[in-house]
Amino acid sequence: MFTFPCNAGHLDVATSLSRSTVAEKHLEIERKYDAAPDFTLPDLTGLPGVIAVSGTERHTLSANYFDTADLRLAAHGITLRRRRGGEDAGWHLKMPAGPDSKQELRAPLGRAQVVPARLATLVTAYARGSELGRVAVLDTERTTVRLLGEDGAVLAEIADDAVSGRVEGAESADTWREIEVELVSGDRALLKAADKALRKAGAEPGSSASKLGRVLGDAVTRRAVARTHPGSAAEAVLDYLSAQVTAIVTGDPKARLAEDDAVHKMRVAVRRTRSTLKSCRRVLDRERTDPLQPELKWLADALGEVRDLEVLRMRFADRIAGLDELTGEAEEAGRHLLDRLTGDEQAAYRRLDAALKEPRYYALLDALEGLVAEPPLAGKAGRPADDELPRMLDREWRRVEKAYAAIADADDPDEARHDTRKVAKRARYAAELARPVVGSSAKQMVADAKRIQEVFGGYQDGVIAMEHLHDAARRAETPAEAFVLGVLYGVERTEAYTSRDHVEETWEQITGS
Known part of the structure; x- marks a missing residue:
């Protein structure tokens, strides 16, 4: 059972909502490098904290990558694959989480052509009802070594990959060699030192952020961004709006996973969007923006029901913890109150899940991205x-x-x-x-x-x-x-x-x- 992030003030909704089985998520911190066929891995024993380098291991990996027909996941730097071979065979969903970082969630191998429901749900804000199908196949011959620290702790893993990749339906395949450095228990100082050593030995920073991105190439279309006059009111407004729309879309899977404060952050992005469209009616034509107001309010209310109950539960938990005089039956009564609030919050999460699967939600996301890409500029938009x-x-x-x-x-x-x-x-x-x-x-x-x-x-x-x-x-x-x-x-x-x-x-x- 996947355990959602939980702390003393946060609800563990995994059990209560009976989510589909997903293995524990993993923050992947790595860098990729292109390497020539004659590239030789340098001696890495002198890197910070590295005492020894393990022997080599070899794996044959075969991965099918899934996306919408118009490659919406790839356009947002997301990869969804089913991979056989190696030590972590199964379904892998990777989402950007910062510089050199991706949040990875896994599920068992299951059926070859059927994306596990839980992973499919987590990309709903991107797929928006479109079918997920195989878009590419990659085969990799991988040779790995591990950088070891004190007591044999694995600090990082170096993967030397010979890759063959082809787009679904293509007869020919592209081949290349790449090196991956992934931190395990090491820090970014080690990642930086490894970068310096590999580049000195002839490796070059990867030409693509992922193997899939390299295979798909120009077929991936990034989200359009409107062109506005530099220094104009329109530029300032659209920069802010674009950041809020991005926060809503990227916050969606975190809210579905009930990550700490995720619902709150997504709700704030929705509120900022609503407020901006009201405040900036002289910059953006309200005939186009006003119809978005009830839809944004609907989404804010769906998120707000969860958030308000979460705040109440945490508020009362703190209050009860501070009442030293509670003992016996009174203490049990306090727990009963919190249990009821927990149940209410769990029910609200289920309603939120349902709302985030509605066509109405998909249409709102499309409209928001369209607003940023092709803004309806009003009379004051071009003013400084x-x-x-x-x-x-x-x-x-x-x-x-x-x-x-x-x-x-x-x-x-x-x-x-x-x-x-x-x-x-x-x-x-x-x-x-x-x-x-x-x-x-x-x-x-x-x-x-x-x-x-x-x-x-x-x-x-x-x-x-x-x-x-x-x-x-x-x-x-x-x-x-x-x-x-x-x-x-x-x-x-x-x-x-x-x-x-x-x-x-x-x-x-x-x-x-």
């Missing part, structure tokens, strides 16, 4: 960014001031406070967008909006927690459970009202009024 963006920030801050002023006369002050928090968050995101252009004043606006957002958020979070505890109290089955819920309610009420009392002080500190 250092002229247009400060105007945008002025408008956004005036909205914050107006929302704050409305609290005093509001029929429902709590709703007005919540609205002010949302407006402050939108202003914060606008300032984040403008910061590379506007500089220190935008940076200060980010800080001010964040303070407003947080002080209102402290009150709002407490209100939500109290509402949940009030509902739970109606279902309390024992005096001990009612007692625990009452104690928690008192703690939340005190903290919520304390945050509310700090609102005016915080506003005066920020505005000087």
